[in-house]
Amino acid sequence: MAAPAIAHPAFGDVLRATLAKDLRLEWRSKEAINSMLFFALLVVVIFSFAFDLTAEESRRIAGGLMWVALLFAAVVALNQTWARELRNQALDAYRISPAPPEALFLAKTIGNFIFVILLEALMAPLFVIFYNLRSVGPPYQLALAFVLGTWALVSNGTFFAAMSIRTRSREVMLPLLLFPISIPALLAMVSATSTVLTGEGDAHLSLVFLAVYDVVFTIVGLFLFETVLHAE
Amino acid sequence: MKSFVIFALITLALLTFGLYQALVAAPTEATMGDVQRIFYYHLPSAIIAFLCFFANFGASVYYLAKRCPKSDAVAVATAEVGIVFCTVVLITGPLWARPVWGIWWTWDARLTSTLVLWLIYVSYLLLRRYSAAGQNPVLCAVLAIFGAVDVVFVYMSIRWFRTQHPAPVFGGGENSGIDPRMAHAVYWNLLAFSAMALLVIWLRYRLERLRQQVDEAHATRAIAGGSR
Amino acid sequence: MNWVYVAYAAAWAIHIVYFITLTRGYQRVRRDIEDLNRQ
Numbered sequence: 450m451a452a453p454a455i456a457h458p459a460f461g462d463v464l465r466a467t468l469a470k471d472l473r474l475e476w477r478s479k480e481a482i483n484s485m486l487f488f489a490l491l492v493v494v495i496f497s498f499a500f501d502l503t504a505e506e507s508r509r510i511a512g513g514l515m516w517v518a519l520l521f522a523a524v525v526a527l528n529q530t531w532a533r534e535l536r537n538q539a540l541d542a543y544r545i546s547p548a549p550p551e552a553l554f555l556a557k558t559i560g561n562f563i564f565v566i567l568l569e570a571l572m573a574p575l576f577v578i579f580y581n582l583r584s585v586g587p588p589y590q591l592a593l594a595f596v597l598g599t600w601a602l603v604s605n606g607t608f609f610a611a612m613s614i615r616t617r618s619r620e621v622m623l624p625l626l627l628f629p630i631s632i633p634a635l636l637a638m639v640s641a642t643s644t645v646l647t648g649e650g651d652a653h654l655s656l657v658f659l660a661v662y663d664v665v666f667t668i669v670g671l672f673l674f675e676t677v678l679h680a681e
Numbered sequence: 682m683k684s685f686v687i688f689a690l691i692t693l694a695l696l697t698f699g700l701y702q703a704l705v706a707a708p709t710e711a712t713m714g715d716v717q718r719i720f721y722y723h724l725p726s727a728i729i730a731f732l733c734f735f736a737n738f739g740a741s742v743y744y745l746a747k748r749c750p751k752s753d754a755v756a757v758a759t760a761e762v763g764i765v766f767c768t769v770v771l772i773t774g775p776l777w778a779r780p781v782w783g784i785w786w787t788w789d790a791r792l793t794s795t796l797v798l799w800l801i802y803v804s805y806l807l808l809r810r811y812s813a814a815g816q817n818p819v820l821c822a823v824l825a826i827f828g829a830v831d832v833v834f835v836y837m838s839i840r841w842f843r844t845q846h847p848a849p850v851f852g853g854g855e856n857s858g859i860d861p862r863m864a865h866a867v868y869w870n871l872l873a874f875s876a877m878a879l880l881v882i883w884l885r886y887r888l889e890r891l892r893q894q895v896d897e898a899h900a901t902r903a904i905a906g907g908s909r
Numbered sequence: 910m911n912w913v914y915v916a917y918a919a920a921w922a923i924h925i926v927y928f929i930t931l932t933r934g935y936q937r938v939r940r941d942i943e944d945l946n947r948q
Contacts (some may be wrong), residue, residue, distance in 0.1 A: 616812040629800035629830045633838035640842040680819035719916040753940045765927045776916040891938045
């Protein structure tokens, strides 16, 4: 009796299908976006009450504040996207299926990336207003800082979320793992953002650094995701 | 067992000699005074901590490749001992900095990298404690790899992006024209603490192996009991 | 010189605490092994 042929789904197809599913689910429920938005807003407001800043000061620390707010908001979103998989036992289905696990990882990361970028687009006007910001340096660098920085947070975040999803106290585990690892990216992000906002110095180094960080950690994540998925 | 006791005694002797070297034999430093002697514990501890974490990285990679429980035991042991020595570094550092430079802490590249390394490995231990028994070693090994890659980035990022806090200059005492008796104090303490580190790592390794065997015994009993 | 003594004492305190943790670990494992052998 011949063994049944297992169709190995193509990488691109799995990627597209998973991504489309996540985006559709999120669009219908909006649970991640709502909680992210609320969290980020909360952080912004609390910080503005906690610190009494001059215009000069606020422009200098706005970069840092923004990324702190995003970090917390992203953690909220990340916990949710994997929790959804866990709830429907989709994770077990992924493990058994012959679909390449890297496609799953990439799809989740891209999905989360889109959510967080959306959040940034919503938050940015608020920051501009609250802290009287304007881009003194070239604005394309600001955009680049956001894209690269968000990817750094999201790719590592998605990976560690997958790791912590089956641990006890998983909501705490994710930030615990993510934050120390993200510190270099955080430094670079804040440096680039502040440089462009205050116009002092050149953001070139930070952006290249972020790009290298992104490439290295995405590769490491892709390489090790299958191991994590099948860890039992 | 006998060789262990002999090694332990030698280590004890080395540590005592190292203490003598640090407190008595080494001359008092010109600019900083006696406080500088903290250095003789601070630097060796830093070197050993980094070596431990390096060993942890090696053991983790080997574990992922071969899934050998011995290498997992090595990984845990080196991680814990590394954290112990790293803690010593982070405590002796400020205790040295305060009387000499007037500040407990500064966010320069070296100190901050050490702190981040400490944080990463503490999260490693927490992951160890909070993940389910089966996945434990694999997840931790993966985290160790992320951590090791990250440390490189951490050091560079703090050098380049933290401009407010330049590293305190160690004057003439550290590298330039160091008094040979000071170098001796460093070397002897490095040797002594390395021996101690090996001892403790071996003890922790043995403990982990025992625990592994106990867990395995429990598992086989559970399976055998279930099939009744 | 006081700072030196405090620093050295702190270093040793840390090592001793870890050593005690190890001893406790060994005690617990020995107990587990005894329990297993008894069953």
